[in-house]
Every structure is written in structure tokens, then in C-alpha cells.
Amino acid sequence: MAAVLVIGAGVAGLGSALALSQRGHQVVVVERDTTSVPDSPDAAFEQWERRGAPQVRHSHAFLARLRNLLRDRAPDVLQHLLEAGASEVRFVDQPPVTLEDRQPRPGDEDLVALACRRTTFEWVLRRDTLAAGNVRLVEASVDRLLSDGTGPGGVPNVVGVGWAGGGELRADLVIDASGVRSPLPRWLAAIDAAPVAEKEKDTGIVYSSRFYRLLAGQELPVQEGPVLGDLDYLKYAVFVGDNRTFSITFGLHAGDSELRQLLRPDPFTVAAESLPGLRPWIHPTRCEPITGVEVMARLVNRRRRFVNAGRPVATGIFAVGDSAICTNPLYGRGCSLAMVHAYLLADVLEEHPRDPMEAALAFAAVTRDEIEPWYTAAVAQDRQNRTGLDIPLRDDLPSDAPSSDDSLGDDEEQDQPVDAQTMRSIMRDGLLPAAGTDPIVYRAFLRAFNLLDQPNAIMADADVVGRVLAAWQMRDQRPPPPRLGPDREEMLRILLRAAAA
Numbered sequence: 137m138a139a140v141l142v143i144g145a146g147v148a149g150l151g152s153a154l155a156l157s158q159r160g161h162q163v164v165v166v167e168r169d170t171t172s173v174p175d176s177p178d179a180a181f182e183q184w185e186r187r188g189a190p191q192v193r194h195s196h197a198f199l200a201r202l203r204n205l206l207r208d209r210a211p212d213v214l215q216h217l218l219e220a221g222a223s224e225v226r227f228v229d230q231p232p233v234t235l236e237d238r239q240p241r242p243g244d245e246d247l248v249a250l251a252c253r254r255t256t257f258e259w260v261l262r263r264d265t266l267a268a269g270n271v272r273l274v275e276a277s278v279d280r281l282l283s284d285g286t287g288p289g290g291v292p293n294v295v296g297v298g299w300a301g302g303g304e305l306r307a308d309l310v311i312d313a314s315g316v317r318s319p320l321p322r323w324l325a326a327i328d329a330a331p332v333a334e335k336e337k338d339t340g341i342v343y344s345s346r347f348y349r350l351l352a353g354q355e356l357p358v359q360e361g362p363v364l365g366d367l368d369y370l371k372y373a374v375f376v377g378d379n380r381t382f383s384i385t386f387g388l389h390a391g392d393s394e395l396r397q398l399l400r401p402d403p404f405t406v407a408a409e410s411l412p413g414l415r416p417w418i419h420p421t422r423c424e425p426i427t428g429v430e431v432m433a434r435l436v437n438r439r440r441r442f443v444n445a446g447r448p449v450a451t452g453i454f455a456v457g458d459s460a461i462c463t464n465p466l467y468g469r470g471c472s473l474a475m476v477h478a479y480l481l482a483d484v485l486e487e488h489p490r491d492p493m494e495a496a497l498a499f500a501a502v503t504r505d506e507i508e509p510w511y512t513a514a515v516a517q518d519r520q521n522r523t524g525l526d527i528p529l530r531d532d533l534p535s536d537a538p539s540s541d542d543s544l545g546d547d548e549e550q551d552q553p554v555d556a557q558t559m560r561s562i563m564r565d566g567l568l569p570a571a572g573t574d575p576i577v578y579r580a581f582l583r584a585f586n587l588l589d590q591p592n593a594i595m596a597d598a599d600v601v602g603r604v605l606a607a608w609q610m611r612d613q614r615p616p617p618p619r620l621g622p623d624r625e626e627m628l629r630i631l632l633r634a635a636a637a
């Protein structure tokens with residue numbers, strides 16, 4: 137069994153530690169945030185210092201792919217999440233009222249997501265992972281990789297990590313799970329590894345979330361309008377939490393300076409009250425806010441590749457989760473992908489226990505096949521979302537260094553049989569209405585949304601495509617869908633009036 141060092145105790149790091157400990161490896165997780173684990177989910181939300189992962193106090197969706205992975209490979213963790221207050225969201229138990237055939241179908245048992253706060257998810261995952269006798273946590277902020285020179289393939293071989301003050305730990309292999317701000321390409325360059333091929337695309341959004349708790353005697357509202365909507369200038373969603381909490385999130389365009397006021401509590405509330413889907417949730421007799429408005433900007437889609445011209449840039453080091461592939465949080469996929477990635481790595485290491493070169497190549501291949509398509513999909517979705525809108529966007533951030541690996545073909549610029557504007561119309565005026573009425577499209581949509589199928593699965597299914605296009609061709613014959621809320625000008629007037637009152 138190997139001695140494994142994991143950098144970062146977020147979802148990817150803990151997931152990796154859990155998956156590897158289940159196979160008997162000895163794991164040390166090194167985490168820069170030094171507060172101890174609080175003793176309850178509420179204390180975790182209120183007190184846990186997580187500067188290294190500030191998104192933990194934003195709304196998080198935990199998709200069916202993640203819930204099913206826990207069900208199948210870590211059932212204790214799933215059970216402990218439910219005991220800590222998380223709930224399972226069975227999509228097909230509450231189908232849209234417009235769905236033509238509401239009978240259950242095979243596979244429906246997989247269409248179940250998890251609802252809880254991100255801090256609760258991580259609290260349970262950390263406790264369960266550390267409860268395994270073969271996982272230990274060390275508090276330190278890693279600042280370098282240790283290498284013993286070139287390994288068998290003539291590339292640097294990583295044998296440990298170091299941190300400020302001279303601390304070092306050695307291991308058979310190192311996993312970087314230090315999140316979206318991981319400096320792994322720089323650490324690798326410092327041990328003379330070949331450049332990492334990196335692509336980064338600005339999402340162009342700012343994310344703002346506020347959490348609420350139900351007052352005594354109150355329950356979640358019977359939903360009257362959609363809890364998730366896209367007004368073009370503003371995206372919104374409600375997330376059910378655990379222990380009588382829920383949260384509301386707005387995604388607004390980073391360049392929209394007039395709407396930036398939504399990042400303050402009063403305008404945030406006024407905007408939420410103006411949306412029929414949100415109004416019943418935040419009535420002051422129902423709940424009270426338990427946070428201010430949490431804000432995160434400079435959100436990116438990014439992918440890194442660690443194989444250069446058919447050779448890994450280094451052996452003994454693996455990047456998992458956001459450190460490797462990071463996607464727009466709007467789509468709610470990051471934790472699911474991080475956990476899936478962690479288990480894929482454990483599988484690869486089981487298959488290649490003694491050949492670091494083969495393990496590196498196999499992990500790169502499986503990452504490219506299973507995880508990277510979601511980066512490509514997120515970039516394409518972002519492009520569709522921006523189509524027709526006048527949204528200032530930071531230029532694509534500079535790539536660290538392109539490498540010949542990029543010549544393998546890329547991703548988001550290819551395979552666009554239809555232009556973005558038409559695609560957006562097909563999604564909005566074909567897929568969404570069809571998913572509301574046709575049981576086959578409904579399930580295909582839910583499976584894609586929950587990462588149960590690859591992102592191109594809908595477009596690859598001739599039956600589903602036929603149904604979507606039929607709905608799209610009828611778009612002018614249908615009455616317009618109910619308004620989700622005010623348009624942008626109206627919203628600005630509402631905010632102005634409220635500010636003057």
C-alpha cells in the first residue's frame with residue numbers, strides 16, 4: 137500500500153483521501169486553514185474559518201451524480217449527511233404539472249440530488265474521512281513540491297511537499313487538491329517539469345448568495361413559480377439547505393455596474409421580492425436572514441493538461457478537482473466533478489500500482505474523457521448565455537503556456553454544428569418546453585443536468601433531438617411562457633423606488 141500526500145482538505149482532497157483510504161493506503165492531508173472542526177453543522181456554518189475555500193458560504197447544489205457515487209461507494213457518508221440534516225431531492229416525485237405522462241420509469245431511482253449547505257457537506261465528509269484509521273490531517277500551507285530528480289520516463293518525479301519554515305513531508309505520491317487557486321504549474325516549473333497546458337475562460341458573472349433560516353413554526357413555501365430562472369440580465373435560484381435553512385443566489389453580469397447594487401442586502405431583498413418565484417420564500421413572517429450577501433467574482437472555467445507531447449510533465453503528482461478542471465459555478469457541477477475525479481484517480485492507482493508513468497498517462501486519459509467535457513460544455517453554455525447580450529467581458533486570461541498537447545484538438549472551439557444564437561434558441565424554445573411536457577425529454581434533461589450522462593448525450597440521441605426540434609418548430613404557435621420577473625429597466629426602477637422610500 138502506498139503512502140499518499142494530499143494537498144487541500146476541500147471536496148477533492150477529502151474525496152481522494154476517502155477513496156484511497158478505502159483501499160488501504162496511508163493518507164496524510166495537508167490543509168492550510170487551521171481551525172479545528174466545529175461540533176455541529178450550524179457551528180460549521182457560523183464559525184468554520186475557510187479562507188482557503190471562500191465559496192463554502194455560497195449556495196451549493198449536490199447533483200445526482202455525486203449523491204449516487206456516495207450511495208454506491210461511500211454509503212456511510214451519505215447516511216451521515218442525511219443524519220446531519222441533508223435531504224434527498226427526488227426530481228420525479230414532483231414532475232412539472234404540464235408533464236403528459238407522470239408514470240415512474242426505470243432509472244428514476246438515480247434522479248436524486250442532495251440538498252444541504254456546503255459547510256455541512258464538508259463537515260460530514262471531513263469527519264468521516266478522518267475517522268478512517270489511515271487518514272491524518274496536518275495543518276500547513278504547502279509552497280513547493282519535492283522531487284528526487286528524473287524518474288523512469290526521464291521526467292521529474294515528485295516525492296513530497298514542503299512549506300514555509302522548512303517543514304517537509306515525503307510520500308510515494310502527491311495529490312494536488314488545492315482548488316482553483318492552485319499554483320501547481322508554478323510548483324512544477326520549479327522542479328524543471330515541462331509546461332502545463334492551461335486554458336482559462338472568464339465566466340463573466342458575479343455570484344451573490346444570502347442564507348435564511350425558517351422561523352419557528354414556519355415551513356418551506358408551496359412553490360408557485362420556478363425556483364430557478366434566467367432573466368438574461370440576472371439568473372436566480374433557491375437552494376434548500378439543511379436544518380431549516382435555505383439560500384438565494386443571484387448571478388449577474390460582471391460588467392453590469394448598475395445592478396451591482398444587488399450585492400448589498402437591501403437591494404438584494406427588493407430584487408428577490410420582485411420575482412414571483414422567490415417572493416414566497418423570503419416573506420419576513422417565514423424566515424430571517426442569517427448572513428449578509430456573500431459575493432464572489434472573477435469566476436473562471438479552466439482546464440489544465442499534465443501530459444506534454446505524449447509524456448506526463450512529471451510523475452508521482454496528480455491534480456484533482458478544481459486544481460485540474462474548474463467550471464462556472466452557475467451550473468453547480470464542481471463538487472460532483474471533484475468527487476468523481478477523486479474516485480477515478482483511486483481506480484487508476486489500483487490498476488497501475490507500480491508504474492508511475494502508466495498511472496500518469498491513464499489518469500490524464502480518464503480526466504480528458506470523463507471530466508474535461510464538462511469544461512468544454514461550460515464554456516459553450518457561457519457563450520450561449522451571452523449571445524445577443526451586450527456584456528462586457530474581460531479578455532480571455534492568458535494561458536500559462538500552450539504545449540504540443542493542445543494540438544490533440546480543442547474542445548470548445550470545435551464541433552459547433554449550429555451557431556450560438558440558434559443553439560440558444562433551440563435550448564430555450566425547444567429543449568425547455570419539451571422537458572416540461574415530454575417524459576422522455578424531461579428525463580434526458582434531468583440526466584444531463586445531474587451529470588448522469590455526458591454533456592453531448594442529448595444531442596447524440598436522435599429520438600430526443602427529434603422531440604426537441606419538434607417543440608422548437610412550434611415555438612411561434614405556443615403562447616409566451618409566464619414572465620419570470622421584471623425586465624432589466626423595470627428592475628432598475630423598482631430598486632430606485634425602494635431606495636428613495
Ligand SMILES: Cc1cc2nc3c(=O)[nH]c(=O)nc-3n(C[C@H](O)[C@H](O)[C@H](O)COP(=O)(O)OP(=O)(O)OC[C@H]3O[C@@H](n4cnc5c(N)ncnc54)[C@H](O)[C@@H]3O)c2cc1C
Pocket residue numbers: 143144145146147148149166167168169187188189191194195196197198199276277278279313314315316343432435456457458459465466467468469470471472473474
Ligand atoms: C460561488 C461558487 C458557488 C459554487 N456552487 C457550486 C454548486 O452549487 N455545486 C457544486 O458542485 N459546486 C459549486 N461550486 C464549485 C465548488 O465549490 C468547487 O468545484 C469545489 O469546491 C472544488 O473542490 P476542490 O477540493 O477542488 O477545491 P476547494 O473546495 O476550493 O478546496 C481546496 C482546499 O485546498 C486548501 N488549500 C489551498 N491551497 C493550499 C496549500 N497551499 N496548502 C494546503 N492547503 C491548501 C484550501 O484551504 C481548501 O481547503 C461553486 C463555486 C463557487 C466559487
